[in-house]
Amino acid sequence: MGKSYSTDLRRRVSDYVATGHCCRAAGRVFGVSASTAVRAVTEVRAKGRVTPKRQGRAPRTVGKLAPHILFLVEVVQAEPDITLRELSGALSGAYGVTAELFSIHRALARVGLSYKKA
Numbered sequence: 804m805g806k807s808y809s810t811d812l813r814r815r816v817s818d819y820v821a822t823g824h825c826c827r828a829a830g831r832v833f834g835v836s837a838s839t840a841v842r843a844v845t846e847v848r849a850k851g852r853v854t855p856k857r858q859g860r861a862p863r864t865v866g867k868l869a870p871h872i873l874f875l876v877e878v879v880q881a882e883p884d885i886t887l888r889e890l891s892g893a894l895s896g897a898y899g900v901t902a903e904l905f906s907i908h909r910a911l912a913r914v915g916l917s918y919k920k921a
Contacts, residue, residue, distance in 0.1 A: 805858075807855035807858065808835065808839065808843075810853050810854055810855075812833060812835070813843045813846075813847075813853040813855070814853045815833060816829045816830075816833050816835065816839075816840050816843045816844065817843055817844050817847040817853060819832060819833070820840070820844045826841045826844055827840070829844075866906070866910075867900065868900075868902055868906060868907065868910045871894060871898055871900060872910055872914060874894070874898070875890065875894065875907065875910065875911060876911070876914060876916065878890060879911065879916055887904040887907055887908055888904065890907055891904060891907055
């Protein structure tokens with residue numbers, strides 16, 4: 804993943820545009836693309852800040868398994884050697900919900916359960 808431009812550069816681009824120059828000219832002067840200059844200026848105009856936005860995806864939630872996480876935990880605690888495939892079948896049988904095995908694994912990992920053998 805690329806690195807964010809510095810706050811100083813964003814401030815200089817924004818100030819340059821504020822003095823009456825266009826974003827394309829600011830991009831050429833400071834060695835960034837026109838779209839980067841436009842985004843920096845837009846952020847300053849809209850929110851009054853020059854800090855870069857957070858990079859990467861937003862942290863995911865448990866998603867459609869959120870209402871069923873207690874059920875999954877109870878099943879795993881009652882039968883610690885259950886496989887993800889069996890757990891998926893139990894979820895489907897009890898609630899009619901189908902989920903990918905990795906989704907179930909990820910949901911259980913978020914609450915502190917794992918399938919690693921000691």
